[in-house]
Amino acid sequence: MQTDGVLEMTKVGTQGTSPRFRLSVCAAADLHDYSRRGVTHILSIDTPGFTTPTPDWFSGAHKHVSFDDVLSRKDARAFNAIEPTAADIREVLEYGLECLIESRAEPTHLLIHCRYGASRSPAAAYAILCLWLGEGREVQAKNLLLRIWPEAVPNILVVAYADRLLRRQGKMVEVIQGLYDQLNEELVR
Numbered sequence: 001m002q003t004d005g006v007l008e009m010t011k012v013g014t015q016g017t018s019p020r021f022r023l024s025v026c027a028a029a030d031l032h033d034y035s036r037r038g039v040t041h042i043l044s045i046d047t048p049g050f051t052t053p054t055p056d057w058f059s060g061a062h063k064h065v066s067f068d069d070v071l072s073r074k075d076a077r078a079f080n081a082i083e084p085t086a087a088d089i090r091e092v093l094e095y096g097l098e099c100l101i102e103s104r105a106e107p108t109h110l111l112i113h114c115r116y117g118a119s120r121s122p123a124a125a126y127a128i129l130c131l132w133l134g135e136g137r138e139v140q141a142k143n144l145l146l147r148i149w150p151e152a153v154p155n156i157l158v159v160a161y162a163d164r165l166l167r168r169q170g171k172m173v174e175v176i177q178g179l180y181d182q183l184n185e186e187l188v189r
Contacts, residue, residue, distance in 0.1 A: 021103035021132065023110050025125045025149040027117035031055050038109045041099050043092065045114040045121055048082045052113070063095045069119050071157050084120075089127065089161035096128030122152035123176075127162035130172055138168065138175045153183065 024034065028044075035057040044052040046066040054062045065088045068081035076083035099110045110128070114120035122145060129141035145152050154176050163172035 020107040021100055021110075022108065023112070023125055023128065023148060025117055025121050025145075025152065026111065026113045028052055028113050028115050030117070031111075031113060032057070034111050037111075038107070039111045040102075040108050041095070041110045043095055043110060043112045043121075043124060045092075045112070045124060047115055061098075063091070065091050067120070069114070069155060071155065084155075084158050084161060086161050086165065089124075089158060090165055092124045092158075093127060093131060093162060093165060096124075096131055100128075100132055117149070118151060119153055119155040120158060122149055123154035123156075123158035123162070125149070125152075126154045126159060126172070126176065127166070130162065130166060130168065135166075135168065136171075138171045142175050142179060154179070156180065 022038075024037070024039070026034065031042075031052075032055065035055065039058060040060045042054070042058060042060070042062045044062065044064045046052055046064055048066050048068060051064055051066070066082070067084040067088055068076065068079075070076045070079065070081045070083050073083055075081070096110065099108050102108045112121045112125050112128075125148065126141055126145045129144055130138055133141050133144075145154070156173065156176055159176045160173050163170060166172070
């Protein structure tokens with residue numbers, strides 16, 4: 001349910017989580033590597049104009065959203081790209097919520113991918129982990145994401161939309177900005 005641009009969701013925090021929920025992140029080229037890993041749901045973050053085909057090994061639910069990997073509206077205009085919108089990220093969160101709710105009844109494995117698996121899909125995964133773990137556990141969600149996918153550099157614009165939709169008052173953005181700052185420091189050394 002949407003109210004004033006904010007996503008109203010069933011409470012899923014730590015009280016409602018299930019150990020039967022698994023989440024993976026990958027690049028589109030690596031989808032075949034998950035054919036025998038019990039994937040029940042796929043979230044494809046596609047490049048506009050290209051829809052990732054459902055893998056022939058997969059028969060579960062497959063959700064698509066489409067936007068370019070840009071970090072701001074200014075970048076989108078400069079590169080003639082399509083930026084993510086609040087509606088796109090709402091779809092991501094709603095799909096994540098569906099998976100989390102299903103995991104209460106049966107094991108669920110959500111595989112999230114984008115073209116390279118570096119920015120858009122890790123941002124979506126981070127948002128869903130924040131939803132799963134509940135408010136106040138944004139750092140734990142980032143740490144879990146980095147255990148799942150060490151190469152993650154979550155798209156900050158996606159995270160900003162999720163932060164607003166989940167009413168985290170900038171906490172999600174702050175945690176990911178801290179990751180950006182840490183990566184920049186490591187590059188300078």
